[in-house]
Amino acid sequence: MAKGNVSLSVIRRLPRYHRFLRELSDNGIVRISSGDLSKRMGLTASQIRQDLNCFGGFGQQGYGYNVKDLYDEISKILGLGIPRKTVLIGAGNLGRAVTQHMDFSARGFQLIGMFDTNPSLIGQKIGGVEIYDSSLIGEFCEKHHPAVAILCIPKEAAYELAAVLISHGIKGFWNFSHYDLTIDYDGIAVENVHLGDSLSTLCYRIHELECPNGEQRLNEQPPN
């Protein structure tokens, strides 16, 4: 109920609970205990109960949780399904793939326009959504009042563009650029997706498997 102070660690687990509950529901499972769910998800039953109780008591002693009800509660907590007009800036490979790959509408996001500076892209439609000239963003925002922007642009462009978009009323950013938006803006929701960082982390972990005790780390050469 009181939720202002729910930690980011908890929040980041919610979509995963949501995903697992959806699958349980799809498989016709009606009820689940925290113990059972914890085994499936690879975490502790305590943690699941703690997490859920940040938002309310959704379970029932001796029974567990009703899968469908809990799924719906988490949908509501996440704010899924609330309509939000959304624009995507940067209709390059990544931008177009994101558009076609993600189920925006399942979460309430309504993609109403894409923007790019590349003349060969302008005028094209991707999944029914038109690509406009980037210079028209301001005008478009004044007319349609989008609330969310997806940034698939080079980092050089991101800083300045974010300021412009905020001045036009954008409240949330899904940022795929290599620029960390979070630092500069407060009171605006930002979710940075750094695919490069993820790939580098994978690199570390593969490397770690190869030299388990960190030998040969500071020195490329193995000892003779």
Add this chain to the structure above:
Amino acid sequence: MAKGNVSLSVIRRLPRYHRFLRELSDNGIVRISSGDLSKRMGLTASQIRQDLNCFGGFGQQGYGYNVKDLYDEISKILGLGIPRKTVLIGAGNLGRAVTQHMDFSARGFQLIGMFDTNPSLIGQKIGGVEIYDSSLIGEFCEKHHPAVAILCIPKEAAYELAAVLISHGIKGFWNFSHYDLTIDYDGIAVENVHLGDSLSTLCYRIHELECPNGEQRLNEQPPN
């Protein structure tokens, strides 16, 4: 130096340090103190020094850190630049975009083949890399011995395919499917990228900005 026990929190910050150091270096900055870097990155100087000292003393009292040297050290810690043959499974929109968008070679990944079941894609080349029929994966692995697989496939296919790939010697997965690989395999490096979870988290945070104290959370209707 001793690194076996470096926590995941620290590891996940390394690529970000790397990114910032690269930018500093590109801007011709030669030295930096933990204090200065902490301000730029939005964290504490203590944390930076703690993190780096998991791997060695890269700084110098009274001076700080040499940007280029520290950048190179972190490259080495992450294992960037070590050649790793890589295959991508699922050459749909996302797979193709990832191929064209990511700088694999900068991190040592060598994309040597893509695979799909869609006949209209098979035979195409994306960025010089050919798309093969998925049924040939086993054969291909026996011949070329890739070490890393990028999964851009539906979750139904992921579980089974992972097992096959592991049996053919794959040691690391960059997983974009909606299936959580981590739970099932040990001794294999997995980096799950759940774009949907990230978008849901954004949803929560926008929603949070709208109703700051969690009022109207459990009950859609505002009180009359």
Add this chain to the structure above:
DNA sequence: TAGATTGTTAATCGATTAACAATC
């Protein structure tokens, strides 16, 4: 030498886990 800044230890803070009374 004096000033700056590290490496490292100790203190604090927060997150996870364990335990158990409440209760379905």
Add this chain to the structure above:
DNA sequence: TAGATTGTTAATCGATTAACAATC
């Protein structure tokens, strides 16, 4: 009622921050 499982408090664990002696 007896068994199961929650909600919640207390204990533990780990991560972050603060402090400071070492030293460039």
